[in-house]
Amino acid sequence: MTSGSTWHQAPSSDMNSGIHPRAGQDILYISSENTDAQQVAQSWTNIEGFFGECTITGTSEHVSEPNLKSKLFSSALGPSTLKPYYYKARHPVHQKDITLSTLVTRNRFPVLGRLASHYKGPISAAIHINDDATKDQVMKELDGLFDTNPDVRQYVDVHLIIDPFDRQFNLWRNVAKLYARTDYIMMLDVDFYLCTDFRHRVLSNPSVLAKLDAGRTALVVPAFEYLLQDDGLDASTFPTHKTDLIQQVQQDRIDMFHKSWLNGHGATNYSHWYTSSDLYKVTDYNFSYEPYVIFKKDGAPWCDERFIGYGANKAACLYEIYLAGLEYWVLPDDFLIHQTHSYPEDTRRKERQYNRKLYSNFREELCLRYSRKYMATGEWDTARSDNLKTECQKIRGYRSAV
CATH class of the missing domain: 3.40.50 (Rossmann fold)
Structure with a gap:
């Protein structure tokens, strides 16, 4: 937003009810009070049928809402x-x-x-x-x-x-x-049940908030599931304290989420989590890692929309977050448990085959793109590029390409 810009609230007959007007209309727009001819002012509104307006040196150019959204989600x-x-x-x-x-x-x-x-x-x-x-x-x-x-x-x-x-x-x-x-x-x-109050634990911890605000940390909340599907139907029976959870793990009733696919959550290092009382860093990252994470919204990469269907879609999101320089840190006292439901396995199997090929090419593409970025911005020799250097060197031909 430009300097001198302010938020204004658009009139709406539904504002008191808290329900959106249901016509695709935004309830907020930005107007600029800066009259400098060199200043670009953006106004986001579609009260008159427009989603965006850009005013430059006194002239207005309108971008229609459908056109702007088609650009925002052009890969989908x-x-x-x-x-x-x-x-x-x-x-x-x-x-x-x-x-x-x-x-x-x-x-x-x-x-x-x-x-x-x-x-x-x-x-x-x-x-x-x-x-x-x-x-x-x-x-x-x-x-x-x-x-x-x-x-x-x-x-x-x-x-x-x-x-x-x-x-x-x-x-x-x-x-x-x-x-x-x-x-x-x-x-x-x-589908995941929040077993612990990680929200207030994080928000009341200044050091953890500082890590989030710096934009270089994603907090991992470990995920679990019951080994017998019937045990995972009623969330009211789920443990809400780490000691109770560990007891059920020792009884072979519950284990890490998708244990059969260790690459998905194994980097969280569950054996360490069981005995840890401190926040700890994920050090054994792999490109299939797909934890449930808390991170700062602004500045974090978006999920690549070319991934359609089951397989690799969330891993691709987390992979780009990792190459963008964010570190994964595991919360020591909080956890989630999956609530049981059926899966359309036939559909998943076919879509996974396609997305596996797409993900292989995507990782190579991303490594080269972020390498170019870090070199161009002078960040190649900084800590931000460490994740990329460690992960991308595993790709055949990457070093020679760089």
Whole structure:
């Protein structure tokens, strides 16, 4: 935002209810009070049908909302109808807070309701609705969720994505992140139960907040799952203290999430976590690592939207975060547990085959791109490039290319 710019609130008949006007209209816009002819002023509004306005030396150029959004999400399948803040949380949002950034489909509406009632903090939910004959019924179900659950009305910002394209997970993640209204976000799958109060533990710790504010740290909350699916159905029975969790681990009832795919969460170093009482750094990173993390929203990379369907989509997000110079640090007393549900394994298997090939090329592309960036910005010999140098040298031909 330019110097001298201020936020203004646009009039809306729904402002008192806390519900967004439901017409894709933004409730906030920026105007500039700086009259310097050399100053570029940006105004984000679509009250008159425009999403953005750029004023330069006294002239105005308008960018239509569909055109701007097509650029924002140009790597995804489209077109999509995006309605940010279709529902807007009534509870005041404090900037120094942690927003749960999540994506939700129709069959997870009840889970979103339970999450809102449990967390009682800001949630930015990207909700995908298929643009087909089921759309009206799904909208009624969503409205029913807000009508019946006061915690959803209080804490959840809903951003609708309406199109015929299933499983564009990274696009949905980017939408949820883009419209989160706090300094920090947690990229979370809605099926996970928050067993501990990491939110207040982090926000009340000045040293941890300082690490987040520096923009070089992502905090890992270890994830677990029950070995018997039936044990993971009722979240009210889940342990809420580390000692109780470890006892169930020792009883072979619960273990790290997706233990059969060790690369996904193994770098968290669960054996160390069981005995640790201090924040510790992930030192055995691998490119398949996909923990659930808390990080500063501004300055963090976006998820690559070319990954569509199951397989590597979240790992690609975390990989770019890592190459961008963020370190993963594990919270010693907090944890999540997966709530059991069925998986469409046939669909997953086919999509994983495609995304495995895409991810291999993506990692090589990213290593070269970030190498160019660090060299051009003078950061090649700084600590920011350490993750890249360690990880990218594993790629055949990288050294000679650099």
